[in-house]
Amino acid sequence: MSSQEENDGLGGIIDGKAIAAEIRAEIRNDVSSLSSVIPGLATVLVGERKDSATYVRMKIKACSECGMESIHRALPADATEGDIIAVVRALNEDACVHGILVQLPLPDGINEENVLSEISIEKDVDGFHPLNIGKLAMRGREPLFAPCTPRGCIELLKRSGVEISGKEAVVVGRSNIVGLPVSLLLMHENATVTITHSRTVDLASVVRRADIVVAAVGRTEMVKADWLKPGCVVIDVGMNSKPDSTRKSGYRLVGDVDFEGCRKKASLVTPVPGGVGPMTIAMLLRNCADAAMKCEKSAAQ
Amino acid sequence: MSSQEENDGLGGIIDGKAIAAEIRAEIRNDVSSLSSVIPGLATVLVGERKDSATYVRMKIKACSECGMESIHRALPADATEGDIIAVVRALNEDACVHGILVQLPLPDGINEENVLSEISIEKDVDGFHPLNIGKLAMRGREPLFAPCTPRGCIELLKRSGVEISGKEAVVVGRSNIVGLPVSLLLMHENATVTITHSRTVDLASVVRRADIVVAAVGRTEMVKADWLKPGCVVIDVGMNSKPDSTRKSGYRLVGDVDFEGCRKKASLVTPVPGGVGPMTIAMLLRNCADAAMKCEKSAAQ
Ligand SMILES: NC(=O)C1=CN([C@@H]2O[C@H](COP(=O)(O)OP(=O)(O)OC[C@H]3O[C@@H](n4cnc5c(N)ncnc54)[C@H](OP(=O)(O)O)[C@@H]3O)[C@@H](O)[C@H]2O)C=CC1
Ligand SMILES: NC(=O)C1=CN([C@@H]2O[C@H](COP(=O)(O)OP(=O)(O)OC[C@H]3O[C@@H](n4cnc5c(N)ncnc54)[C@H](OP(=O)(O)O)[C@@H]3O)[C@@H](O)[C@H]2O)C=CC1
Structure with a gap:
């Protein structure tokens, strides 16, 4: 990573890849110190968009590199809002899942707000739930996930x-x-x-x-x-x-x-x-690992 | 109300009292056009702070001027958080109450966040619930109340x-x-x-x-x-x-x-x-009247 000092004040480059790798190493370390929980990230992919499939694949790969589990749910492009919500609800109930990521955009005709607001706030590792955004906006309220x-x-x-x-x-x-x-x-x-x-x-x-x-x-x-x-x-x-x-x-x-x-x-x-x-995925893993760490802690209490 | 035009561009005064009166007249009109519902604002006052008592009195007076009901609940300064929350929950259940206002500040030792987050989001006419703030922050999401x-x-x-x-x-x-x-x-x-x-x-x-x-x-x-x-x-x-x-x-x-x-x-x-x-109270009444109007509409459907 370049820094201001190394560049006489101008032209420095912030190396996101290196910083993301640093963060992933920290996460791997945190994950390996957990004794009773393996952080699990669920990915929900609806339809066949190539870019969305690539993003989801990258997230799954990053999970495994950090010692985290991934649980993947693929639905066909003609899945109904009800189908997607049923999958989200099942993942909400699944104790092995600490974070749920619904890959956006969803196919036309599906109301994204309806789907996203079904994700349990404790598993909203994307941090897009209005309640998370509200707590992010307000002083003195900690959002569960940014x-x-x-x-x-x-x-x-x-x-x-x-x-x-x-x-x-x-x-x-x-x-x-x-x-x-x-x-x-x-x-x-x-x-x-x-x-x-x-x-x-x-x-x-x-x-x-x-x-x-x-x-x-x-x-x-x-x-x-x-x-x-x-x-x-x-x-x-x-x-x-x-x-x-x-x-x-x-x-x-x-x-x-x-x-x-x-x-x-x-x-x-x-x-x-x-x-x-590279930071976006690193932070997703960070949020998911944090959720799992909270789980282990509260189970121990 | 003065306007820019009347003042050669400088020194105009925005008459909040006059504008608030205008809004209150609109509310009175809306309230009188309701057929099955009378908007009800519940005020919760804990303790003996003079300024708080004055604010609550002003709100109750404004309610009656607009043809709205007010439901007042006074608690002693030594009320527990549990006592206050019990009052809020009862008001949540009360169909005559369309808006709930807990006058702040609450006595020392009471966690305001805990109390405010008990107010049903449909009756949060102050608009302070994190979910309302989140929806206010996000584009394309309408908060129930601003x-x-x-x-x-x-x-x-x-x-x-x-x-x-x-x-x-x-x-x-x-x-x-x-x-x-x-x-x-x-x-x-x-x-x-x-x-x-x-x-x-x-x-x-x-x-x-x-x-x-x-x-x-x-x-x-x-x-x-x-x-x-x-x-x-x-x-x-x-x-x-x-x-x-x-x-x-x-x-x-x-x-x-x-x-x-x-x-x-x-x-x-x-x-x-x-x-x-004067606008703050006018907007509180507006929010409460809107809540009642929504009630009548959804009952009619
Ligand atoms: N690196 C990563 O991991 C990620 C990258 N991105 C990328 O970030 C970029 C932004 O994404 P996103 O926020 O989702 O995009 P959106 O299209 O949702 O928002 C774009 C914003 O830019 C504003 N805007 C558009 N044109 C202009 C202009 N000419 N002048 C000033 N403002 C303008 C819009 O204004 P208005 O509100 O008025 O329409 C809007 O607020 C995209 O390139 C996206 O691919 C996004 C997410 C993750
Ligand atoms: N007319 C009405 O109906 C109402 C009026 N009010 C009045 O509005 C005023 C603000 O109320 P409220 O928002 O609750 O107050 P708060 O004390 O909660 O917030 C004050 C804000 O001002 C900032 N601030 C303080 N000192 C300075 C400074 N020297 N320079 C720049 N910023 C500063 C603070 O910054 P930081 O965040 O860094 O601490 C903080 O963000 C009060 O006079 C209050 O009585 C409030 C509500 C209703």
């Missing part, structure tokens, strides 16, 4: 030695799964947080105030070097495919930030891939 | 013809009951929102960016004229007592904003008293 990608962004900052308290943070994007929860987490870390979105006027000048920029927009390389205050820290959540004829696939993965331009202006930037991406 | 004071701030802006979308809003304060929810509501109205607090560095310059300032700090007249961008709109939530020898009581009520100074710089300011204060 959403994984936002929690990963905060970990990247902390483990790179970035001071958050008192700093100006600008979050681009206000989605329920990234922009909003990362804004709340930054606020709890005592940053002065500005939340921006598609209706923000003169976004570039707003971003230019930021000591810490989090981009979660879903727009290829939208954030440019001249949007940045010199020396700021940039966390790029975006995952976009950009046409690239030099690749066999015909495209490559890029973020919401113009990486090459921005690294000359920022003190630290996350690359895409290899920045936030 | 917290009253924050909702009152938005109503003041809207009914004064202030455009919120695309504007820069700065909220001073991030409390669970005012600063945080008002920030979320402004974000949903498409403002670019900055949330500030005691750890914000150079608060004055942050406030100076704002087209809309909401002050919810609890610090007497902290926000000064030279913190304001000329022509901005200022909502002052603060209620502080300031020593005043010309008053019989020895003090007077002032806000978090230096009203006399700021009105020369802002296009619109709320006074204290007579700004946000």
